Amino acid sequence: MEVTEGGVTVEVEGARDGASEGRADEVFYNPEMELNRDVTVAVLRAYAERESRAETYLDAMAASGVRAARAAAEGYDATAADVDDDAVALAGRNLAPYGGEALQRDANALLHEGFFDVVDVDPYGSPMPFADAAVAGTRNLLCVTATDTAPLCGAHFDSGVRRYDTVPRNTEYHPEMGLRVLIGALVRRAASRDKAAVPICSHVSRHYARTYLELEANATDATATLEELGFVHHCEDCLERDHEFGRLPDVPEDCPHCGSNRVLTAGPIWLGPVADAGFTERVADEVTDDMGEAARARSMLQTVAAELDTPTHYDQHRLCKQWTRPAVGMDEFVAALREAGFAASHAHYSGTAFKSDATVAEMREATAELG
């Protein structure tokens, strides 16, 4: 069957009501990822203005080639690579009207052979088996999706430790934990090759984390990115959390806020900004109405651009349950925090999540009159 995304028409297999990865003989196409691809196109448009030398684009795991075809339609010199021969044949047909080529290659081999300006790594599950090659073979912008959300956020602790070489913790701020575990691991992998990787746009959903890392081949800058890594200490009783930058954690024995001994430490994870606000606003401006998920993409990107950099978020419903008081509207809650003098913002991955520099005790007091 044919599908049209953002003005690009491609042939796909079995995309009736969800991902086609359920059938082993079908080339993967996931209509649920259209938002992810719409954002990719908007990022590619904004990035072409930021870095005029960026011309070549590789989807290193292309499947149907839809993402590469959309990049080609934007004027990028696009390559769709995949190990699967059916995928390569389909991607070749899909790319033909827009230019670009399809290659049957293993991503790790291809990326160790030469450079592409922009590289997309969009595997099943974790991108880490491809991270080293991706860092080696990317000149400017590395776009990465991870769908293994359980290991990333510490719900599958051992596989999270193995894959991401860190200690992920299963907290109520899953999306933030997962994204920061992913970015932290990629930044360290880039630094091992004397490359600085800086996230310029990122977003998370229940099913995946996605980040866009700008790479710079400079050992001093690479060391500087490592300064943005550190640890989060989380109290399971009073829900307070603290973070510290650095290479070794100063793990508190008891919670400094309530004295509980149920304190979890996560890290090293990325504690710096997950997006460049100005760039992300430009990405939001590049979303066009011919995109199937235009409204969601714009609204999500605007929220990302305005989001605080704090490495954890809170869920208002979870806090209100703890405080035995009814939850209120998020705008009202965030406004009350700001009126009390704290920084506060919405979070893009959940309607009940917010970010603030206030402690839990300060939030409780600042919002006591609501509801």
Ligand SMILES: C[S@@+](CC[C@H](N)C(=O)[O-])C[C@H]1O[C@@H](n2cnc3c(N)ncnc32)[C@H](O)[C@@H]1O
């Ligand atoms: C999630 S799909 C890619 C979806 C595609 N990027 C899109 O936007 O629709 C993952 C693809 O990775 C391919 N793949 C798995 N291992 C690979 C490898 N080592 N090198 C290249 N492709 C690989 C699979 O054949 C599959 O088509």
